[in-house]
Amino acid sequence: MAVEVITIKDKGDSVDTFFDPESVAIIGASNSPFNLGATICRTLHEFSSFDGRVYAVNRKGEAVHGCEGFVSVTDIPGDVDLAVIITPADVVPFFVKQCGEKGIGHIVIESAGFSEGGESGRTMQKEIDETAREQGIRIMGPNCLGVLNARNQFCCFYGIFEDSFEAFMSEPGTVSYIIQSGGVVAVILESLVKDVVKVNKAISIGNKSDVDEADMIEYLDRDDTTEVIGMYLENIQQGRKFLDAARGVRKPILAFKVGRTDEGALAAQSHTAGMANNDAIFEGVCRQAGIIRVNSISELHSLPKIFTSMPPLRGPRIAVFTNSGAFGGITADLLVDAGLEMARLSPETQEKLSRTGQIFNVSNPIDLGPALSMQTFMDIFDILLSSDEVDGLLPIPSLWHPMIIDAIGELVKKCHHYRKPAAIYTPNAVYRTVSYRNEYQVPLFESPEEAVRALQVSYQHYLYSLRKDAESYPVCNGESAWNGKLHQGVA
């Protein structure tokens, strides 16, 4: 057994082939009505600019949506890098063996009905695992969608529509996802279509009989085009491997895990065959590994932009400014709840703010009053961002004039200049915020709660980074600065 494990480990970074295959066989793709494999052939051949070779494998050896057809992978001339199996569960072990004969090193098994499907499923799973170990094959799945890579437009998700595909792929971004469920990934990808940060890679790992979240974290950490990693998990099977993989990563990792309650764990178990993990253990692993645990699926797509659009929050003191006084009070409550602080502005800073003109209230939260010029906005940004009393901004300007959008654009630049972040919320209906954000490509959050949460996770990641720095360069005194901060409410 030990030897077989070493066989796999020796393959090193070979998971790369799942993302950049030069040749792919879709096993189970045919011209039967409602054939799911056929939708993968169509996506790759008709919608995508993917330039690898794509073959269809089916009983008749027929071509599918322009992809050359074969009865067996062993009939395909030349090498095949990756096989995608999407057939009834009971024939999957046979096809895995056939892939082994062909020398295929990577298989995505999309079929369901294995460990999550009772005793006979588990027996088949064992058979597949044995073949894979003997042949040194890496397996993704079963019960998964595999990979979507916006960089090269490789995608083996089934049932994807042309307009969705174009939307997801049109502009590769820098946030990548490791996801146990297809339904969740669709919501995330659709949401990012109208955001300032787009998807880079999405990986649906399903029952993860071999390739798991830890392998994917390591891959995405090496991947230069990934800035932020998001995860949706239903279970962790190898806690130590997960911890070790995540611990060394400096990129922000956001993780949502289902199964906080017994009912949730039970539901997840029937879905992707995980054990009902103890949630407290997961929580502990996240803290040790420096993973930001998020509270909803929507946080997985709403929060990455605070990392990709803004410098990190390096301290807890936030200056709020708004022309809707109510949101001053609302965000003050939220900031305190989040373990952050309302920055205390000195008389000198308040005096500088007064000199700008029409500000109603120069103490924090700063009440802008109804009308402000572009210059006044610029002055406020400079005064607050340059002040050593302020670590970050929470601007809540009403979009009553097109000038405000320009001011927000300038604010983003100034944030980078002063190396401090702003989480911007404009008090509008969400549909309008999404529309402004998409049109003007400014990092707007959709609610005051989301903006405060973005500052909180930015600070949490900054503190994790300090700790990881400290771990890389050990010092004599174990009580480092971040340790105290971590216990002050954030994290």
Place this chain on the structure above:
Amino acid sequence: MAVEVITIKDKGDSVDTFFDPESVAIIGASNSPFNLGATICRTLHEFSSFDGRVYAVNRKGEAVHGCEGFVSVTDIPGDVDLAVIITPADVVPFFVKQCGEKGIGHIVIESAGFSEGGESGRTMQKEIDETAREQGIRIMGPNCLGVLNARNQFCCFYGIFEDSFEAFMSEPGTVSYIIQSGGVVAVILESLVKDVVKVNKAISIGNKSDVDEADMIEYLDRDDTTEVIGMYLENIQQGRKFLDAARGVRKPILAFKVGRTDEGALAAQSHTAGMANNDAIFEGVCRQAGIIRVNSISELHSLPKIFTSMPPLRGPRIAVFTNSGAFGGITADLLVDAGLEMARLSPETQEKLSRTGQIFNVSNPIDLGPALSMQTFMDIFDILLSSDEVDGLLPIPSLWHPMIIDAIGELVKKCHHYRKPAAIYTPNAVYRTVSYRNEYQVPLFESPEEAVRALQVSYQHYLYSLRKDAESYPVCNGESAWNGKLHQGVA
């Protein structure tokens, strides 16, 4: 002093005039650039179908946007029901006296700079209060926007744009708001434009020197066209009056209060001059009065549809069904957190579900699998809604086919037939959910969290109603059924 208080109380339900004036004077409306009063004249005369008379009062006695102009309200021929004062603060006491001379019984003071603006503001406020008491005038404000009434298109909000006005007013709904801040009301009204429930009346009460949330609760309780009451509060000045007013109301009241933390209370104080109320007291009043306390501004517009579109949730047992297994686990966690329960389906019910066809998993959460016919959906709805094991539904169908929207429409009807609610979430980006909801007018929630929260508040209101029934018809045994339930986690 006591006599003056009685003077006001004797006027009884006279606050109605704020909503249905036959003649209105806008004091401070002129043709100067950026004049806010002028925007009210324009709204009423040019955008609105309001059929009352509207006059402008200004130094030159000039007409404004088609509204006849006068130098003083005393010059206006005939009665004036309502004055709206929107001038610099220091001349407001003078105009209030003038209104008294004219015999005007209702004034909205939109000007700011009173109790929230320091010592001189408080002195002016006192002067106004004395005049009002002497003359028996009801005052709304100061520092407010007054009233928007979609039923008769009366609106004294300033700075409202034509397209916003048309959107807010185009289709009067059944949810009414009592709000201390203008910025908040704009977000709510804009959000309801694309929802299945629309606004009926919105009242911005500002510093509430006279008319307060309690008066408005009583008014909206009497108002036949209001089904749900939403409130945004920065402070409560008369706790007992508020409690007494809300206690007797059977309509759902949703309240958001800022100032949960010291920082939030401090910020609110500078905004609308409230005392930093003890949040625990507010919490207690809500429980005693049967008010549902909400956690965000967005809940004020997202939750009312569970009351207007669905029967109440009369028990905690929820059946979840989805074709995205992940959301089964996610919602199971959320339901448990919300004090609700995953319904336990008996073997008989599971057998009925099995007989419908292609269901992956017939225990709760029910996994629908990828494809289902309209008939299968109808069968599932009937089986679950008719089962005495289930109190409400949480359906999470993917909108992969137009048929699903039709099925959702049928579900709404069946919910009314079986007198059980469904909180429906379709796993999509929010912008797409809003668009479907608006186009097909089906009550979709925007996230699984929102759907679960809707079920929670529906059940909470049902339990409050039971208690109010019990209070109306006292029984010997003080330990009634609802009392036990209230302590099981909901509320």
